[in-house]
Amino acid sequence: DGGITQSPKYLFRKEGQNVTLSCEQNLNHDAMYWYRQDPGQGLRLIYYSQIVNDFQKGDIAEGYSVSREKKESFPLTVTSAQKNPTAFYLCASTTYSGANVLTFGAGSRLTVL
């Protein structure tokens, strides 16, 4: 089955540690996205990538970094500079012909202790 796989599903980290969330898709989609979901805040765009080796900041990129070395992979690193990292992180993808219809992964819940 084609889809988006995010791992880990749950992650606990101490303050000051960097963590990397994995996102892999086998849909042959061109563009990939990272959103952050907080209760009552909806989804906010962190980073997106339209093609390999290129990515753009979204609305809340501070404290995060990404890479896009392969078309199917778009990992997100939550750095120690992110002031409030505890959240639910969603990865999504779409094709250029998909007219912005996003397919989402199941999400990763990060808790910083």
Next chain:
Amino acid sequence: AQSVSQHNHHVILSEAASLELGCNYSYGGTVNLFWYVQYPGQHLQLLLKYFSGDPLVKGIKGFEAEFIKSKFSFNLRKPSVQWSDTAEYFCAVKWRSGGGADGLTFGKGTHLIIQP
């Protein structure tokens, strides 16, 4: 900045009641409009979408939405809700003037609870 507003953050209804969830977006030209749903423990999934043509669009599970251009609105409706409709609902907009694949702007969501 362009924005999407959902009027109700929490809605509680009884089964068989009618549902309407409001969504308004800021002016910015031509738009693509979406409603996504997140059932408890499940992926966020597309409920319905509007790109052009008939402003009344039908989606999965009996949902429909109406695009009213003059009001910058895209309200979600269902004539008779079921307990299984309990979920979080998100309105999302893509302003076409933005170009490229720069993602969707989401509203803050509406948490819908259907009581048996």
